[in-house]
Amino acid sequence: xxxxxxxxxxxxxxxxxxxxxxxxxAMIFGIPLMQILLFGYAINTDVRNLRAAVxxxxxxxxxxxxxxxxxxxxxxxxxRQVARPAxxxxxxxxxxxxxxxxxxxxxxxxxxxxxxxxxxxxxxGSDPTIAGIAEQLRRVPLGFDTGAGPREIERIEIRPYYNxxxxxxxxxxxxxxxxxxxxxxxxxxxxxxxxxxERGNLELLxxxxxxxxxLMLGKVVPYIAIGLVQLAVILVVGDWLFDVPVRGSIPDLYxxxxxxxxxNLALGLxxxxxxxxxxxxxxxxxxxxxxxxxxxGFVFPFDGMPVVAQWLGEALPITHFIRLTRGIMLRxxxxxxxxxxxxxxxxxxxxxxxxxxLRFSKRLD
Amino acid sequence: MNxxxxxxxxxxxxxxxxxxxxxxxxxDVPRARIYGFLGPNGSGKSTTIRMLCGLLTPTEGSAxxxxxxxxxxxxxxxxxIGYMTQxxxxxxxxxxxxxxxxxxxxxxxxxxxxxxxxxxxxEKYDLGDQRRQFAATMSGGQKQRLALACAVLHKPELLLLxxxxxxxxxxxxxxxxxxxxxxxxxxxxxxxxxxxxxxxxRCHRLAILDRGAKVADGSPEELKNGTGMNVVEVxxxxxxxxxxxxxxxxxxVSVTQLGIRLRVLIPEQVDRPLxxxxxxxxxxxxxAECALTTPSLEDVFVAATLDETREAA
Numbered sequence: 001x002x003x004x005x006x007x008x009x010x011x012x013x014x015x016x017x018x019x020x021x022x023x024x025x026a027m028i029f030g031i032p033l034m035q036i037l038l039f040g041y042a043i044n045t046d047v048r049n050l051r052a053a054v055x056x057x058x059x060x061x062x063x064x065x066x067x068x069x070x071x072x073x074x075x076x077x078x079x080r081q082v083a084r085p086a087x088x089x090x091x092x093x094x095x096x097x098x099x100x101x102x103x104x105x106x107x108x109x110x111x112x113x114x115x116x117x118x119x120x121x122x123x124x125g126s127d128p129t130i131a132g133i134a135e136q137l138r139r140v141p142l143g144f145d146t147g148a149g150p151r152e153i154e155r156i157e158i159r160p161y162y163n164x165x166x167x168x169x170x171x172x173x174x175x176x177x178x179x180x181x182x183x184x185x186x187x188x189x190x191x192x193x194x195x196x197x198e199r200g201n202l203e204l205l206x207x208x209x210x211x212x213x214x215l216m217l218g219k220v221v222p223y224i225a226i227g228l229v230q231l232a233v234i235l236v237v238g239d240w241l242f243d244v245p246v247r248g249s250i251p252d253l254y255x256x257x258x259x260x261x262x263x264n265l266a267l268g269l270x271x272x273x274x275x276x277x278x279x280x281x282x283x284x285x286x287x288x289x290x291x292x293x294x295x296x297g298f299v300f301p302f303d304g305m306p307v308v309a310q311w312l313g314e315a316l317p318i319t320h321f322i323r324l325t326r327g328i329m330l331r332x333x334x335x336x337x338x339x340x341x342x343x344x345x346x347x348x349x350x351x352x353x354x355x356x357x358l359r360f361s362k363r364l365d
Numbered sequence: 366m367n368x369x370x371x372x373x374x375x376x377x378x379x380x381x382x383x384x385x386x387x388x389x390x391x392x393d394v395p396r397a398r399i400y401g402f403l404g405p406n407g408s409g410k411s412t413t414i415r416m417l418c419g420l421l422t423p424t425e426g427s428a429x430x431x432x433x434x435x436x437x438x439x440x441x442x443x444x445x446i447g448y449m450t451q452x453x454x455x456x457x458x459x460x461x462x463x464x465x466x467x468x469x470x471x472x473x474x475x476x477x478x479x480x481x482x483x484x485x486x487x488e489k490y491d492l493g494d495q496r497r498q499f500a501a502t503m504s505g506g507q508k509q510r511l512a513l514a515c516a517v518l519h520k521p522e523l524l525l526l527x528x529x530x531x532x533x534x535x536x537x538x539x540x541x542x543x544x545x546x547x548x549x550x551x552x553x554x555x556x557x558x559x560x561x562x563x564x565x566x567r568c569h570r571l572a573i574l575d576r577g578a579k580v581a582d583g584s585p586e587e588l589k590n591g592t593g594m595n596v597v598e599v600x601x602x603x604x605x606x607x608x609x610x611x612x613x614x615x616x617x618v619s620v621t622q623l624g625i626r627l628r629v630l631i632p633e634q635v636d637r638p639l640x641x642x643x644x645x646x647x648x649x650x651x652x653a654e655c656a657l658t659t660p661s662l663e664d665v666f667v668a669a670t671l672d673e674t675r676e677a678a
Contacts (some may be wrong), residue, residue, distance in 0.1 A: 002473040009470030013456065013463075020458045204454035204515075207418055208471045209443045 010218025
């Protein structure tokens with residue numbers, strides 16, 4: 001009973017202080033909005049309109065229709081004609097174009113010759129995304145209108161499930177929820193305890209009957225609510241601006257988010273018991289943010305990473321959470337389909353909170 | 366519960382690495398009295414107080430606070446003690462009333478009596494006009510009164526005050542001490558650390574700490590009578606020259622300048638201290654008025670800390 005009173009007292013105080021700290025309050029909404037707009041609009045792996053130039057030494061009907069075909073893909077915008085392939089190389093080097101198309105003088109004959117490539121597409125390989133995109137150009141049908149048939153027959157058809165249009169926001173936003181929650185939750189709590197230490201409040205608190213666990217829980221619970229509000233913001237904005245669907249159940253999504261938030265808050269508390277200034281707390285948060293973005297499968301496909309990186313990624317709560325959000329939002333999965341991720345998040349939260357409460361000694365030495 | 370002493374400590378020691386912050390301190394703090402810790406910065410006052418409320422674990426020694434062994438049972442002690450930190454430690458972004466409410470909740474003060482208790486404290490500590498003011502925007506004196514109000518809200522039996530008056534003006538200090546006396550009369554034991562002589566003078570008993578060790582303790586009167594020193598006050602036209610001459614005398618233990626006066630400490634075993642001083646000054650051709658006087662607390666402090674230096678040397 002007394003314990004509950006003390007826990008509620010800490011919680012009420014925390015909410016009160018949060019409401020008065022305009023910067024924190026602004027970040028609750030500002031961070032999700034800013035990130036969703038940045039990632040939704042700026043990050044786009046669905047590349048179009050690469051600048052391209054053509055050196056058409058053949059100048060035949062066939063070569064022109066080939067160039068038109070490339071242009072029609074919209075991957076490349078062919079806005080330049082040059083005389084020879086060497087010019088293409090120069091333009092590439094200067095960074096004026098990303099793709100160069102070299103069509104040799106004997107193009108018509110080469111098309112019929114299976115031994116020799118009919119044309120060359122020069123690609124700026126310094127950007128990995130562009131290199132991947134150029135692959136698409138290979139699939140442009142090539143042949144005489146007389147019905148000689150396409151040179152390359154596609155034996156395998158690729159059917160992108162869950163995101164058939166290949167729109168990037170659909171892939172990015174479920175992961176982005178994880179990134180935003182990691183960032184804000186860890187930052188808020190990491191700073192929460194350290195701020196009290198810096199301001200001297202902690203010396204007062206540890207002299208009262210309040211226990212470490214009451215203090216920790218009182219600080220964490222209000223932020224869980226904030227995290228869930230942030231989730232709502234992201235889902236609404238994602239649906240409104242980018243048509244990101246939630247195909248699975250929303251309660252499932254909230255349940256997963258609740259666990260994930262708890263895990264992050266507990267980690268934030270642990271950080272705050274390990275550092276002595278707010279500045280250090282922020283540094284630690286950013287130190288943990290980087291792997292969360294890079295190793296979680298948010299940016300790079302998880303399966304493509306080296307084994308060690310995968311282990312590190314597996315340890316991060318966000319990796320499991322992204323699997324859950326992608327599953328629920330895009331694949332219409334429910335929680336029972338992914339029990340391991342749930343168990344991991346729950347265990348992580350419990351472990352980190354225990355560690356934080358243990359580390360937070362009510363003594364000064 | 367009706368023990369004579371609120372605090373008993375034996376051989377209390379705290380080491381931080383090779384630094385001995387508190388060195389075998391024995392304490393007997395009587396109940397319902399104001400007990401002072403007098404000492405310069407770094408003398409171990411804060412460390413001792415922190416050990417007594419369970420914030421620091423003693424490296425050696427034992428202590429009983431309100432009949433409770435610390436640090437082993439520090440938890441059950443918390444609701445019975447009040448603690449006021451050196452630095453203002455309440456929440457600056459909350460109002461006076463909100464701070465008091467928070468403390469009342471943390472100490473599980475009976476819900477029905479909370480409002481009445483808070484009103485009583487606001488009245489007693491003259492904070493009625495600041496009810497809705499944010500703590501951070503208050504003056505030093507107001508902050509200190511709020512801190513005291515929060516420390517005594519739950520009616521603790523023992524109040525530990527760590528240099529409570531270091532950030533307030535003299536008027537606020539006087540008012541603060543008036544409040545402490547009221548609390549002591551009502552039965553609260555108060556342990557207060559200070560580096561002000563005038564504050565030490567007000568304590569019922571005090572311990573003088575120097576470099577972690579207790580070098581003297583007793584009531585201010587006892588301490589002043591027990592210095593083992595005669596004090597000669599010298600008023601000279603040229604105090605600096607007089608000081609030089611006096612310091613050269615073998616029997617003089619210490620010369621302290623207070624404005625144009627010098628206070629000269631000479632051990633009691635030395636006979637005719639006044640004549641010796643007069644002779645020495647006359648011999649150097651310095652005009653001075655000399656008189657024997659009673660030791661002040663500052664003299665006690667100087668004498669007590671001198672012993673330490675000698676032993677060390």
